[in-house]
Amino acid sequence: MNDIDIESLKGIANQLRIHSIAATTAAGSGHPTSCCSAADVVTALFFGHMRYDAKNPHYHNNDRFVLSKGHAAPLLYAAWAETGLFPAEDLLKLRQLGSDLEGHPTPRLPFVDVATGSLGQGLSVGVGMALCARLDNLDYRTYVLMGDGECAEGSVWEAANLAGIHQLNNLIAIVDVNRLGQSQPTAFGHDVGVYRKRFEAFGWRTEDVDGHDLEEILEVLAAVGLGSKPLAILAKTLKGAGISFIQDKEGWHGKPLSKEEAARAIAELQPTAKSAAGHPIPAPAQLAAPTHEGPASYPPTSYKTGDLVATREAYGNALVRIGEVDPRVVALDGDTKNSTFSEKFYKKFPSRFTEGFIAEQNIVGMATGFGARGKVPFASTFSCFFSRASDQIRVAGISRANLKLAGSHVGVSIGEDGPSQMGLEDLSIMRAIAGSVVLYPSDAVCAEKLVEQMAIHKGICFLRTSRPKTPVIYNNDEAFPIGGAKVLRQSADDKVTVVGAGATLFEALKAADALKQEGIGITVIDAYCVKPLAKDAIKAAAQKTNNLVITVEDHYPEGGLGDAIAGELSADGVRVHKLAVFELPHSGKPEELLAKYGIDAHAIAAKVKSLL
């Protein structure tokens, strides 16, 4: 890199600053000072270091860039505009309803792989991408730009830990240490040594740089890939750098400059600013692309009705079965693989399995990264522990990520381990994720077929599996489309429609048998798809039973199956009576707990009778 190039880059950095200031002032909101601190680092990456096809941001061997400090979105948008991807004038539409240049980056934009803006999540996504590059034998590198404030998030250290364990020398984190948070200075100010020691303790190589010295930044970047460790670059910067009357001052987080201030700042920067037009960008190596196509079909399942198989075990079987014919399928777990049965996949395809250890946020973040690179990632743990990653899942919803989650050990039917291990709120959390599909199989055939559906469907899918063994009730050729339900019992004079899933479906079937002996008919529906709900099928059944529905679920009463059906069908006159776990449960035997909390066959039968 000669002197002339450095001067050009300095000019481009100031051009990005000008864009960031102008766009946020035009929008009347945003984070110009957070852009200015990182402008030199971003310039070095985009115009002096990264290898990518700027005209095709999705090219499979492009270096990846994740803006973990998503509030610096205007800087990212400015960089891509300067590559020539879209006109720089568009930057002034920042944050408008009609523009996809939103307040924080989302994949509505072709150059954004994952949504960011909830801090501390980018590094996990980067770890997933870096692992994916290795799996696919591609030499792209993954760069994650973080803020210093977000290094307080534990998810950063979960990601750092796994990157260190895997010696991901194709992963580079750059921390923009600008000293100032939103409401006060960070705990460590400009003491980059604190961050250095931490990354080193987590198995990383580190470099300290002056984040405004392009030569120094590029020199450090030139040694990317050296050695076997991931690299953390700790860039000491000034918030608002380049704006003489604002830089390094408190009280400027998330505030646009006034028109007058912006004019003054731009006047300061303009003399040394330079367009990036014509600036060369190194091309990525032309390497073979991994397949992004699924198989035409999956091998069949081979259960016998009456076999006792836990749906969690069927999940493991299904992963292996679909993994055989679909190389896109990868799996991740959080040291529960012997309980979730993802261990079956691990044993068969060890290179496509990532043990994430006990760090659920990072597991979901990594899976999102794998999904963004064209894989079909299945992540599993106890269902209740996915709540640890609720924010990552929420943001994956904003990313419209292709993410598959399988949560085992739901409800009181797990028994003796007690409430801390019982997923009793997972349906409520997962239903409220934008665009999610929520699945809840009762038997092994259904569980396996739903895993197929998850692989085929592009988006976030959650599979709720159970701990106890349950009998196989479906034939191997039964289909379970997303959005469906199965009417298992129905006769002309049924009085009530009972809807269950998982453990409670079998209780409903037992209740139906018992009630039949007393001459009371009930319709029983398997609601294997909680979202989107099989609204028409359930409504049709309900209407035949005087609109009377009882829902029975091994879940708290809020936000689960009962609320889903009531929320969708009460407008049509359907009356939903909910049986659910209405109090904080206790340890005990599964069958004792189903009885105590009123979701067993006896409770269902009693409820039916009370409504007659």
Add this chain to the structure above:
Amino acid sequence: MNDIDIESLKGIANQLRIHSIAATTAAGSGHPTSCCSAADVVTALFFGHMRYDAKNPHYHNNDRFVLSKGHAAPLLYAAWAETGLFPAEDLLKLRQLGSDLEGHPTPRLPFVDVATGSLGQGLSVGVGMALCARLDNLDYRTYVLMGDGECAEGSVWEAANLAGIHQLNNLIAIVDVNRLGQSQPTAFGHDVGVYRKRFEAFGWRTEDVDGHDLEEILEVLAAVGLGSKPLAILAKTLKGAGISFIQDKEGWHGKPLSKEEAARAIAELQPTAKSAAGHPIPAPAQLAAPTHEGPASYPPTSYKTGDLVATREAYGNALVRIGEVDPRVVALDGDTKNSTFSEKFYKKFPSRFTEGFIAEQNIVGMATGFGARGKVPFASTFSCFFSRASDQIRVAGISRANLKLAGSHVGVSIGEDGPSQMGLEDLSIMRAIAGSVVLYPSDAVCAEKLVEQMAIHKGICFLRTSRPKTPVIYNNDEAFPIGGAKVLRQSADDKVTVVGAGATLFEALKAADALKQEGIGITVIDAYCVKPLAKDAIKAAAQKTNNLVITVEDHYPEGGLGDAIAGELSADGVRVHKLAVFELPHSGKPEELLAKYGIDAHAIAAKVKSLL
């Protein structure tokens, strides 16, 4: 500590091992090997070091012990039985429905402050307790026993970070480095140096010990409080220590011994086992207790109807107002205090405020710790970022914690920042927490009165505040009991009941005004309490409008206000038509977004007309 004492302690440790083995074998499930690795550390703490009144586990100056590795519950129970708190025979009722000796510890037991069992959460609780001890001028210390596996959880490092910043030398973490996780060895095995470097990088003093050498453990414990840093003791142990045929072997996580194996193990341990009966336990210093009583009343609010005040600002005002008369009130925030307005409390009562930086899991964990020590902790951040701490909040529900959460910036009404900053799933998450109260004020008076209710109510309360300024509509003497609702518009010939809260309440009122001009009357209800729902009031209003209800909420359609009302009232024939944010929203101006996503006055009026 002389040789005789050490021999006694060795005997007690083996007694605890015997109890743990016998109890889990009797239960047929549990984690005996995880108990055995930590038995010497627990013995050293309970019978050789900690100062506490064993007959009164709640005594305010007792040293605190948090079993972060909650699956070692039988060891904790054994230790307390050996102090004489309850008969050792009870230990054999482990995991039975009729015993509070559950699979993982819960505060149903008098010696458990907080539920554990979701790994990596205990240290945050300990940080809260250690901060609380300082605030209350008490000299109790807080000991947190962790597993090595859980050190992969980011929440551990969030807690470690804050403990380091605050130089909490009254906090001691002991890591039971037993090398073996659930499904495989941990990433670092017995290399305690990895953990040492990490804790040191996070500002801790560390000591490595042989976790089975009582003399060494006690020597290190004797220097607790030395210097200004928190202390991490890295104890190298063997999983299953003391059971010759199991210790340090893989495949023994979460498995009880068979009856034969248990008999053999106990036969090995019995010769050197010793009851702790009569063993002296040092008493805590008798220091003045902080008040645990709330005030008789709060000073009045003084808003004028029509004033424009955001409910988030009213939250800050209320914190100061109630904080003036209630010294139990403390506040925490995650570097958003200038947005949530908790800054007002910080400025007034800096010593009662904890800046948690961007680390929401730890903030909620610390608040739970404060609550367990008799404080009334209010934690605030953007509502969407509380999803980061969903698992901590879930476990706080199991703890029946006295925890107050205030989430600001909800829904599309925040505008330009875009979906990553919009709380659109918070009602669904918070409703599904065991025993939670979910509040959603629309004006400043209501917000302030609800903060009072939160302080008075013992349990988990969530307050959903909004970003935009809204007019004050209530008088200062209006009461807002938990479980209530306000009927704001009602006349004899109303056709539909519209229920809103927050931003949408004002849209409903606008719609009522517009419809009135067209001769259409609607009932408008302010559902300021989403859980427990004002079921009777809403039902009564609905019945007067032919059971027709429209809910309108700045939230996704799942698990929020609409589902709550439908879920509770569809059984009574109430028909709920939901207006909500049915798609992933975009950045834009608040009013544009309310319109685009169909939750503004126009959409409400159109929906009303469509139902006539």
